[in-house]
Amino acid sequence: MAARTEDGVARGGPIARCIVYGILMLAAAYFLLPLYVMLTTSFKTLPQIANGSLLSLPSPFSVSAWGDAWSSACTGGDCNGLHHYFWNSVAFTAPAVALSTAFGALNGYVLTKWRFKGSELIFGLLLVGTFVPFQMFLLPMARVLGIIGLDNSVAGLTLVHTVYGIAFTTLFCRNYYVAIPDELVKAARIDGASFISTFRHVILPISTPILMVCVIWQFTQIWNDFLFGVVFTSGDAHPITVALNNLVNTSSTGVKRYNVDMAGAIITALPTLLVYIVAGRYFMRGLTAGAVKG
Amino acid sequence: MAVLNIENVSKTFGETRVLEDINISMAEGEFLILVGPSGCGKSTLLNMIAGLESVSDGRITLDGRSVNDASPRERNIAMVFQFYALYPNMNVRRNIEFGLKMRGVPKAERAQTVERVARMLQIENLLDRKPAQLSGGQRQRVAIGRALARDPALFLFDEPLSNLDAKLRVEMRTELKQLHQRLGTAMVYVTHDQIEAMTLGDRIAVMHAGRVQQLGTPREIYDDPANRYVAGFIGSPAMNFIECGLTGSGGDTAVRLTGSDTETHLALPQATAAKLAEHGKTRVLMGVRPEHLVPAAEADTRRARVTCAIDVVEPTGPDTYLHTELNDAAVTARCLPSAAPNTGAHIPLAIDAERAVFFDCDTEQRIA
Numbered sequence: 001m002a003a004r005t006e007d008g009v010a011r012g013g014p015i016a017r018c019i020v021y022g023i024l025m026l027a028a029a030y031f032l033l034p035l036y037v038m039l040t041t042s043f044k045t046l047p048q049i050a051n052g053s054l055l056s057l058p059s060p061f062s063v064s065a066w067g068d069a070w071s072s073a074c075t076g077g078d079c080n081g082l083h084h085y086f087w088n089s090v091a092f093t094a095p096a097v098a099l100s101t102a103f104g105a106l107n108g109y110v111l112t113k114w115r116f117k118g119s120e121l122i123f124g125l126l127l128v129g130t131f132v133p134f135q136m137f138l139l140p141m142a143r144v145l146g147i148i149g150l151d152n153s154v155a156g157l158t159l160v161h162t163v164y165g166i167a168f169t170t171l172f173c174r175n176y177y178v179a180i181p182d183e184l185v186k187a188a189r190i191d192g193a194s195f196i197s198t199f200r201h202v203i204l205p206i207s208t209p210i211l212m213v214c215v216i217w218q219f220t221q222i223w224n225d226f227l228f229g230v231v232f233t234s235g236d237a238h239p240i241t242v243a244l245n246n247l248v249n250t251s252s253t254g255v256k257r258y259n260v261d262m263a264g265a266i267i268t269a270l271p272t273l274l275v276y277i278v279a280g281r282y283f284m285r286g287l288t289a290g291a292v293k294g
Numbered sequence: 295m296a297v298l299n300i301e302n303v304s305k306t307f308g309e310t311r312v313l314e315d316i317n318i319s320m321a322e323g324e325f326l327i328l329v330g331p332s333g334c335g336k337s338t339l340l341n342m343i344a345g346l347e348s349v350s351d352g353r354i355t356l357d358g359r360s361v362n363d364a365s366p367r368e369r370n371i372a373m374v375f376q377f378y379a380l381y382p383n384m385n386v387r388r389n390i391e392f393g394l395k396m397r398g399v400p401k402a403e404r405a406q407t408v409e410r411v412a413r414m415l416q417i418e419n420l421l422d423r424k425p426a427q428l429s430g431g432q433r434q435r436v437a438i439g440r441a442l443a444r445d446p447a448l449f450l451f452d453e454p455l456s457n458l459d460a461k462l463r464v465e466m467r468t469e470l471k472q473l474h475q476r477l478g479t480a481m482v483y484v485t486h487d488q489i490e491a492m493t494l495g496d497r498i499a500v501m502h503a504g505r506v507q508q509l510g511t512p513r514e515i516y517d518d519p520a521n522r523y524v525a526g527f528i529g530s531p532a533m534n535f536i537e538c539g540l541t542g543s544g545g546d547t548a549v550r551l552t553g554s555d556t557e558t559h560l561a562l563p564q565a566t567a568a569k570l571a572e573h574g575k576t577r578v579l580m581g582v583r584p585e586h587l588v589p590a591a592e593a594d595t596r597r598a599r600v601t602c603a604i605d606v607v608e609p610t611g612p613d614t615y616l617h618t619e620l621n622d623a624a625v626t627a628r629c630l631p632s633a634a635p636n637t638g639a640h641i642p643l644a645i646d647a648e649r650a651v652f653f654d655c656d657t658e659q660r661i662a
Contacts, residue, residue: 181377181379183375183376183377183378184381186341186346186373186375186379187373187375187379187381188381188392189345189366190344190366190371190372190373190393191393191444192366192393192396193396194367197396201381201392202381202383205384206383
């Protein structure tokens with residue numbers, strides 16, 4: 001019989017629990033296996049990859065593939081590894097994440113606490129922006145970037161990602177701020193705070209969870225983007241996602257270097273993983289806050 | 295000079311008119327209550343005084359200066375909200391001094407003010423806590439402290455006690471009244487609780503459907519209601535309304551009352567009778583408060599009496615209320631707990647005709 005436990009959640013007996021945990025562990029193994037293969041392969045030497053089993057541990061343990069992927073592997077024309085493109089990606093991801101999050105917070109604040117005639121319409125239009133697929137933007141955006149002279153540049157990618165991200169960050173922040181009582185803003189206005197100082201002193205300090213959501217979401221989207229990167233930039237200005245693709249598909253010796261490919265893929269994925277680890281505990285909290293508070 | 299002057303003020307949201315032709319003038323140091331049911335426009339009016347809502351029509355002046363277009367910052371007011379509206383990220387000290395900080399008051403002066411306010415409200419030991427670590431009553435004290443810090447010309451209260459439990463509400467009510475007596479600063483206080491209105495106010499504006507139904511002292515509102523709405527809204531238990539036919543004419547005009555079996559003619563005071571006769575209708579609505587409808591044994595023997603069957607007996611402690619019928623209308627009478635009859639008893643009730651008020655059955659306006 002399921003008994004009510006202290007936290008109010010009904011749980012089954014030991015057998016039922018074993019089944020549940022068994023299934024969960026299988027699922028975890030299923031999702032972790034590719035990561036395991038990637039990691040072990042990246043530390044193996046080429047002969048070991050060719051002759052050994054896919055699941056065996058690396059022996060001898062070698063980090064040379066990581067060095068190659070970072071600084072000497074060929075990505076199309078040049079053979080300087082991923083490091084240049086890594087910093088490219090950092091150079092447009094960091095400002096684009098910061099800008100789109102800042103604009104989203106400001107938009108959400110205005111759309112909930114300083115409503116004006118037509119603000120619901122504007123929010124509706126912004127919402128549509130979240131449904132528009134990347135591909136639809138490509139041609140008009142390429143034209144715009146050309147006209148304003150930002151084509152094939154890191155600054156151009158920053159602009160594209162900022163604009164595209166605002167629809168999402170606005171949606172997140174607006175839904176978060178809608179749950180904050182209007183009285184708080186009224187009190188600040190009575191206290192003499194202006195539009196901006198109310199935002200700075202009252203709203204922003206209680207926005208951490210939703211800002212974290214925006215940062216994680218935007219960072220993942222922008223860092224992992226391939227399409228905008230491959231369309232709007234070329235050669236030296238490529239982001240790391242495009243460079244990784246080139247690295248995997250270029251072979252200077254005719255031999256497929258799986259260890260270098262794996263190391264490159266992990267290097268590319270590492271920043272998003274880090275952001276999840278650092279900001280992740282706020283993520284679920286931010287997404288569900290407001291949903292439970294009526 | 296009037297601290298606050300509201301002249302012919304109206305408010306419309308799109309097509310809906312929420313406030314119509316409001317005229318209120320407030321003297322220095324006055325405690326004014328805006329009372330009414332939810333949706334009557336009282337909070338909107340308060341927000342308009344605060345500058346949080348625009349004025350559609352008319353004029354609001356503070357200290358003789360028209361503030362129609364002034365932002366809340368430019369008005370010398372402070373406000374306390376129903377849900378406290380404390381800044382959750384700041385501790386109590388920073389909450390209290392925030393308004394001063396926004397107005398550029400130097401740090402040393404701010405610290406002094408916080409000390410003074412905290413001492414006055416006895417919250418010195420809470421200064422370093424965050425709002426989430428406070429109880430409801432403590433939060434409301436801090437919210438009041440935040441308003442006090444600014445030393446404004448006018449305090450605005452938006453149902454500040456309605457979130458507290460019953461016992462605390464009564465305590466805070468007394469404290470607010472003491473605070474007002476000590477500060478001598480004018481206050482506008484919005485509530486839907488008629489007991490708060492009666493106990494706190496120097497004057498009360500009873501609002502309904504976007505209009506001020508009556509503006510007067512608590513005594514005037516209670517004893518001399520302008521219409522049936524005010525009469526029914528103020529007083530607990532509510533005033534009894536009994537539709538009656540009139541007999542006689544001129545100064546002899548009397549009302550017919552039927553209890554459980556007997557019919558009585560209730561003679562009225564000369565002035566009342568004359569007004570009713572002049573009004574000319576044969577049926578009127580009589581309003582009698584429960585305390586003026588009592589068992590005949592407790593009343594002056596000269597008063598008219600009518601025998602009624604008691605349906606329900608309700609002891610409340612100091613008083614016992616008796617539910618019965620007069621002219622087929624459910625009415626409540628009051629009696630001493632020691633002399634309470636049993637349910638089902640037929641007892642004579644006496645009506646204090648001096649205190650009865652009369653309304654037109656159709657317009658519900660006061661006749662006499």
